Amino acid sequence: MSAKQMILTVMVAALGVGAAVGIAACGDEDRGSLEIEGGTTGTTGTGTSTTPVTVDTTATDPEALAKAMSEVSTYAKGQTAELVAATEALQQAVDAGNVAQAKKAYAAGRPYYERIEPLVALFPELDGKIDAREDDFPKKAEDLTWTGFHPIEYALWKQGKIDARTKKNAAGLVVDSKRLDELMQDAEIPPNVVIPGTAELVDEVEESKITGEEERYSKLDLPTFLANLEGARAFYGALEPLVESKDELLEEQIDAAFDKAFDEVNGLKQNGSFPAYDELSEDQQRTIKQNIEALAEPLARVQGTLGVKS
Amino acid sequence: VNVSRRRFFQGTAAGGAAVAAGAIGVPALARGDDGGDDEQLVAWQGPRQAGIVTPRTAYGMVASFDVVSDDLPALFGDLTARIAELTQGWPDRLDDIDDPNLPPSDTGELGFDKRNEGRLTITLGLGASLFDGRFDLRGHRPPALIQMPSFPGDNLDSARCHGDLLLLVQSDHMMVTHHALRDIMRRTKGRLEGRWAQPCFQRFEADGGSTQRRAGVADARGLLGFKDGSQNIAPTRDELIFTGAEVEPWARGGSYLALRLIRLKLERWDRLSRTAQEDSIGREKVSGAPIGGREEAEKPTLDKRTPVDAHIRMANPRKPGDERRRFLRRPFVFNNGFDSYGLIDSGSVFMAFCRDLQHQFQAVKERTHGQDLDEYMVAFGGGYFFCPPGASGRGDYVARRLVEG
Numbered sequence: 103m104s105a106k107q108m109i110l111t112v113m114v115a116a117l118g119v120g121a122a123v124g125i126a127a128c129g130d131e132d133r134g135s136l137e138i139e140g141g142t143t144g145t146t147g148t149g150t151s152t153t154p155v156t157v158d159t160t161a162t163d164p165e166a167l168a169k170a171m172s173e174v175s176t177y178a179k180g181q182t183a184e185l186v187a188a189t190e191a192l193q194q195a196v197d198a199g200n201v202a203q204a205k206k207a208y209a210a211g212r213p214y215y216e217r218i219e220p221l222v223a224l225f226p227e228l229d230g231k232i233d234a235r236e237d238d239f240p241k242k243a244e245d246l247t248w249t250g251f252h253p254i255e256y257a258l259w260k261q262g263k264i265d266a267r268t269k270k271n272a273a274g275l276v277v278d279s280k281r282l283d284e285l286m287q288d289a290e291i292p293p294n295v296v297i298p299g300t301a302e303l304v305d306e307v308e309e310s311k312i313t314g315e316e317e318r319y320s321k322l323d324l325p326t327f328l329a330n331l332e333g334a335r336a337f338y339g340a341l342e343p344l345v346e347s348k349d350e351l352l353e354e355q356i357d358a359a360f361d362k363a364f365d366e367v368n369g370l371k372q373n374g375s376f377p378a379y380d381e382l383s384e385d386q387q388r389t390i391k392q393n394i395e396a397l398a399e400p401l402a403r404v405q406g407t408l409g410v411k412s
Numbered sequence: 413v414n415v416s417r418r419r420f421f422q423g424t425a426a427g428g429a430a431v432a433a434g435a436i437g438v439p440a441l442a443r444g445d446d447g448g449d450d451e452q453l454v455a456w457q458g459p460r461q462a463g464i465v466t467p468r469t470a471y472g473m474v475a476s477f478d479v480v481s482d483d484l485p486a487l488f489g490d491l492t493a494r495i496a497e498l499t500q501g502w503p504d505r506l507d508d509i510d511d512p513n514l515p516p517s518d519t520g521e522l523g524f525d526k527r528n529e530g531r532l533t534i535t536l537g538l539g540a541s542l543f544d545g546r547f548d549l550r551g552h553r554p555p556a557l558i559q560m561p562s563f564p565g566d567n568l569d570s571a572r573c574h575g576d577l578l579l580l581v582q583s584d585h586m587m588v589t590h591h592a593l594r595d596i597m598r599r600t601k602g603r604l605e606g607r608w609a610q611p612c613f614q615r616f617e618a619d620g621g622s623t624q625r626r627a628g629v630a631d632a633r634g635l636l637g638f639k640d641g642s643q644n645i646a647p648t649r650d651e652l653i654f655t656g657a658e659v660e661p662w663a664r665g666g667s668y669l670a671l672r673l674i675r676l677k678l679e680r681w682d683r684l685s686r687t688a689q690e691d692s693i694g695r696e697k698v699s700g701a702p703i704g705g706r707e708e709a710e711k712p713t714l715d716k717r718t719p720v721d722a723h724i725r726m727a728n729p730r731k732p733g734d735e736r737r738r739f740l741r742r743p744f745v746f747n748n749g750f751d752s753y754g755l756i757d758s759g760s761v762f763m764a765f766c767r768d769l770q771h772q773f774q775a776v777k778e779r780t781h782g783q784d785l786d787e788y789m790v791a792f793g794g795g796y797f798f799c800p801p802g803a804s805g806r807g808d809y810v811a812r813r814l815v816e817g
Contacts, residue, residue, distance in 0.1 A: 238564040298688065305680045308755065384752065391753050395679065402683035412687035 158348045161409035166344055171291045173340035178218045178291070181333075182283035185214035189272075189279045196254070196272040199264050204272075208254060209322055215251070216326050217333030219306070220299025225285050231278045249274050259319035294412055296337050297405040303334035304401060307394045323379035327390070328367050334401075335360050341404065348407050352400055359397035366393045452529045456499045459665050460654065461802040461810065463535035464765050465647035465740070468631070469582040471589045472612045472744045474671060474761060476539070476575030476795065481603035484547055484815035488536075492809035494599055495534040498592050501527055519598075522591050530588035534596070536810050537578035537669050537797030552814055554655070554663045556769040560670070560796040563777055565786050572673060572793030575607040580669075580763075580799075586611070608793065610673055612744030612761040628709030630700065635676055635745050635758055636788075638693050639700035642708050643728065644741050652772070653740050653765050654801075662813035665801035670739075670773040672762040673746070673793035679755055681788045692784040694722030719784065726783040727776055737775050739766035759789065769796055 188211030195204035215222075215233065222229045230238075232250040239245035243256055249271055257268040307327045317323050338345075338356065346353040366389060370376060379387075405412070454462050481487050502518060509516050509524070518524070543553035562568050579596065583589045589611070597606065616631045627646065634640035645652055655666050681689065690697055700708035702724065704717040712718070714725050728734055744761040751757040766772035780786075800811045 237562075237567065240564070242562075298684075301683060305683070308679065308753065309677065388754050391755070398679070398683055405685055412685050412691065 157352075157407065159407060159409050162344050162348070167293055167408070167410070170340040170344060171293060171296065174221075174296050174337055175286075175289070175291045177336045177340075178221050178289075179283070179286050181214045181218045182279070182286045185211065185279045186276070186283050188214055189276045192254070193272040193276050196264055196269055201258055201262060201264060204254075204264065205258050205320070208251070208258060208320065209325065212251065212317075212322060212326060213329035213332070216306075216329035217303075217336065219330075219333070220302045220337075221286070221289075221291065221295065222282065223299070224289055224291075224295060225282065228278055228282050228285075232275065232282070250278065251275065255317065255319045259321075293408070293410045294405070297341070297408070297410055298412075300334045300337040300341075300404070301398060301401045303330040303337070304394055304398045306330045308391055308398075317379070321378035321380060322376075324367065324370060324376035324382075328364075328376075331360070331363055331367065335364075338401070338404070341408070344408055345404055352403060352407055355400045356397070356404070359393070359400060363393040363397050366390060452531055453500055454531050454533050456496050456533070456802075457804050457808075458802045459804060460667075461535045461799055462499070463533035463580055463582050464667055464742070464799060465653065466533060467531070468614065468616070468742060469531050469533075470584045470614055470616070471582065471586045472614075472761065473579070473581040473589045473593050473609060474612070474763075475579045475581065475593055475609035476607040477577045477579070477600075477604040478607050479542065479547070479576040479603070480605050482547070483603075485812070487600070487603050488811045488815055489809045490599070491536060491596070492803050494596055495536075495810075498595060499532045499534060519591065519594060521587060530583040530585045532581070532583040532588055532592060534592055535580040535582075535799055537580065537799045538811065539575045539577065539795055539797055541574060542576040547815075548817075549814065552660060552662070554659050554666070554668070554798045556668055556771075557796060557798045558769070560672075560794060561774075563791070564781050566791045569792050572608045572610075574795040577604065578669070578671070578795070578797045586613070610746055610748075610761060610793070612746040614744050626709070628711075630708070632743075634743065634760060635678060636681055636689070636693070638689075638695060638697060639708060640743055641741050642695070642700055643712075643724075645738050647740060649738075649740070652736070652738055652767055655767055658768075662811070663798065663800060667765045667799045668767070668769045668773075669797045669799055670762075670764040670766070670769060670777075671794040671797060672760075672791045674760045674762055674789050674791045675757065676759040677788045677790075678758055691719045691722060692788070694718045694724035721782060721784045723780070723783050723785045726780045737772050739764040739772045739776070741765075762794070765799075 188207065192204060192207035192211055195207045219229070219233065222232070233252070234248060234250055235252055236243045236245065236248055236256070239248045242248075243253070243260075246267070253271050254268055254275065257264060257271075307330055317326055338360070342353060342357070345356070370382065370386065382390075454466050456462050479487065502522075509518075538557070540553065540557045540559045543549045543557070559574055579593065581589050581592045583592070593609065597604070614632050617633065628642060630639035630641045630644070632640055647653070653667055655664055655668075657664065659666070684692070686697055690703060694712065694714075695702055695708075696705075702710065702712035702714070702718065703722070704715060705712065712724055712730070714730065718725050728738070742763045742765060744763070746759060746761055748757040764773045800814065803809045803812070
C-alpha cells in the first residue's frame with residue numbers, strides 16, 4: 103500500500119463509519135477516489151444508506167479555490183474595518199474615564215477580532231500585540247509589555263478603573279487595529295491558512311477550558327464563542343461549494359453540525375443577551391462542547407478532501 | 413525507633429551472609445538468593461540513587477509530600493531503609509500476618525510469595541521549600557534549587573505543584589508501583605503529608621521493556637504519536653546529569669530534576685493533518701526521521717524544510733554552546749480520565765535530570781517559547797527537585813550528610 107493510499111484509508115476510517123464498510127480504490131489511482139459502500143456520516147449519521155459515496159481527493163481547481171479565498175478576504179476586510187471603528191469607540195470611552203461605557207465598547211469590539219483571528223497569524227506580531235493573555239508574560243498582569251484587548255479587560259472588570267496605562271493600551275489597540283486593517287487590504291489569503299483556521303476557530307471554544315484562556319474577567323466567553331463560530335462559518339461558506347463537489351456527505355454533515363452548534367449557543371441567550379459563562383450549568387457547558395466536537399471532527403477533513411497541501 | 417527501621421537493621425543482620433560484597437543493608441531476600449531473576453531487582457545503594465540513569469520502566473508514580481516532622485535524620489533514615497526493603501523483595505511481608513490481633517505489616521495486594529519482579533526503584537527528591545528555615549537547612553540549599561517558576565503559557569495549579577519531598581517510584585507493574593507508594597505513606601503517617609501524586613505509564617517499542625537505548629533512537633513514543641527523545645543524551649553523560657564540586661560535599665553526585673505535568677490538547681492535535689503534526693515536531697511521524705532525512709538516528713540538518721517554530725529546531729538549534737545545555741529526559745505519559753468538560757485528560761510527565769536547572773532545563777524551556785507545539789500543551793503542575801546522591805556504606809542513608817549537619 104502506498105503512503106498515499108494509507109493516508110486515504112486512515113482518512114476514510116476517520117469517517118466513523120460502521121462495520122459494514124468496504125473501502126476500495128476505484129478507477130485510476132491518480133484520481134485518488136475512494137468508494138465507500140454503506141457509508142454513513144458518523145456523528146450525524148443518517149442510518150444505513152447503501153449508496154456508494156465517492157470521495158474525490160484530487161486537488162481542487164486553483165481558480166475555484168482562488169475565488170473562495172477572495173470571498174474570505176472580502177469578509178476579513180469587512181471585519182477589520184469594523185474593528186477599527188469599534189476600538190476607536192473604546193478609546194473614546196476610556197479617554198473619557200467612563201468604565202461602564204468602556205465595558206460596552208469592549209464587548210462590542212471583541213467579535214470583529216474573534217471572527218478572523220486565524221488570519222491574523224499571517225501577521226504574527228500583531229496577534230501578540232492585540233490578543234495576548236497575561237500568562238504569556240513573565241510578570242503576568244503587572245507586565246507593562248502586555249498590550250491589546252486583555253489588559254484593558256483586566257483594568258475594566260478586575261480593577262474597575264481606568265488609569266494612564268489603560269489609556270495607553272486603548273490608543274495602542276487602535277493603532278494595531280488600523281495596522282491590521284491596512285495589512286489585510288493587500289494580504290494574500292492562502293487556503294492552507296484559511297482551512298486549518300476554520301478548524302482553529304471551532305477549537306478555540308473547547309480550548310479555553312483547558313488553558314484558562316477564557317475571557318476571565320469580562321466573562322464574555324459566550325459572545326466570543328459565537329463570534330468564533332460565525333467566523334468559521336464565513337470561512338467555510340466560501341469553501342462549501344468546493345467541498346460539496348468533492349464529498350456531498352461531508353458537506354451535509356458539516357452544514358448540519360454548524361446549524362446545531364449555532365442553535366445551541368444562541369439558545370443560551372436570556373432576554374436577548376448571553377449570561378456569563380460561569381453561570382452556565384455543567385450540563386450546558388458540556389452540551390456546547392459536544393456540539394463543537396461534532397463540528398470540529400468533520401471540519402478536520404476539509405483540507406484533505408480539497409487536496410490542499412499544508 | 414520506627415518499625416521499618418527496626419526491621420531494616422534486623423534484616424541486615426540476619427541476611428548478612430547473602431548480601432553482596434560492599435553493600436550494606438540489603439535485606440535477606442536480596443537478589444539471587446534463591447536463584448530468582450536478578451534482572452528484576454535494581455540495586456538501591458551506590459553513589460547515585462537508582463531511578464535516574466537505570467533503565468526505564470513501564471510505570472511510574474511521582475508523589476510530592478510536605479514534611480511535618482522535625483526529625484529529619486529519622487525520616488530520611490527510615491525512608492532509605494524502607495526503600496531498600498521494598499526494592500529488594502519485601503523481606504518482612506509475612507511478619508505479623510500470623511498475629512490476628514495486629515494489622516498485617518504488608519497490605520497484601522502483591523501476595524505473600526517471595527517477590528522479585530518489577531524492577532522497582534524509589535528515588536528521593538528534595539524541594540526548595542525544605543530549605544526554607546523550618547529545619548535549619550537554610551544555608552545548605554543546592555544553589556540551582558529554586559521553586560519552579562511559572563513559564564509563559566503555563567496554567568499552574570498550586571495544589572499540583574512543588575512540595576518538600578518527592579518520591580519517584582518506578583516499576584514495570586502498576587500494582588508494584590502503587591504498593592510501594594501506599595506502603596511508604598502508611599509508614600510515614602504524621603511525618604509526611606501527601607500533597608499531590610501523578611501515576612504515569614509508558615510503552616517501549618524497541619525491546620519489550622528493557623529499554624536499552626541505541627544512540628539517536630527513542631525507545632518510546634509520546635501521546636502525540638511521535639518518537640519521544642530521539643536525541644536524548646546517553647545516561648552515561650555524568651557531566652550533564654550529576655553535580656560536582658560546584659555544590660556542597662553532601663550534594664555532590666546528585667541530580668536536579670525538572671518535573672512538569674503537562675496536559676496535552678489531544679482532541680485538537682488529532683485533528684491536525686499529518687503534515688501539520690510533522691511540521692510542529694520537525695520529524696516524520698512514522699519513521700521518526702528529521703524532516704527531509706532518511707532515518708531517526710541521523711543528526712537533523714534543520715534546513716528550510718523544517719519550520720522555524722518546529723520543536724526540534726527551537727529546543728536544540730545545534731549551535732556552539734548548545735551541547736552543554738542538554739539534559740537527560742525520562743518521560744512518562746499520564747491519563748486522568750476525562751476532565752469536567754468531557755475531554756480526555758491526558759498528557760506528559762516531563763522529567764529532565766540535569767546538573768544545573770537554570771543553565772540546562774530552564775535555558776532550553778525559555779528558548780522553546782513560541783514553538784508551534786506550545787499550542788497543544790499546557791503545564792499545570794510539577795516542580796523543581798534535587799535528588800541527592802545515593803546511600804552507601806554502613807549506616808548511610810539518602811541526604812544523611814545534609815540532615816545530620
